[in-house]
Amino acid sequence: DAKTTQPPSMDCAEGRAANLPCNHSTISGNEYVYWYRQIHSQGPQYIIHGLKNNETNEMASLIITEDRKSSTLILPHATLRDTAVYYCIVGHGSSNTGKLIFGQGTTLQVKP
């Protein structure tokens, strides 16, 4: 499974867009990019995932570069409730397992 690299922490002003970067330079052609977050000690929360194309849902947008070696999760209007640890995970390539490999993630602090 490809590994990901994320900054350990980021700050964002409430109401502004939060842009969380992720590098996954060893991603293979059939691996997806997933984003999850964990608020306090709750269970991780699925946000969005994509393969090649950019994706958008009610929570966020996912921008994947053309070479697929990096991606950005965008929270368009961050609120205080978006303060969490955000995980970028690459998975489900040729193997038939849904195993997710969590790293350290990015701690996003949304400030008033």
Add this chain to the structure above:
Amino acid sequence: EAGVTQFPSHSVIEKGQTVTLRCDPISGHDNLYWYRRVMGKEIKFLLHFVKESKQDESGMPNNRFLAERTGGTYSTLKVQPAELEDSGVYFCASSQRIAGGQYFGPGTRLTVT
């Protein structure tokens, strides 16, 4: 639609005892996963069921851990005998498709004393 539920929310047991954790996935989700986070460490994958079959159990730490999913509905994770290093939070997740998003439960906090 009900989310993934886990029982109990907390469990405190003594070293050497047995504990059984239960997970009820979202209805209709064939894929069920167990993960855990031990103190100060990252969330680690334990295993993946597709219906009642173990698709991937590469993350199970040792033979003191036994996961079952009889009938392909709810799943149990038994730890017997429990050791101090088993303390942590055990998460269950489910998904419709293997490549889809996984929906996590609130976790069971296990403390072994």
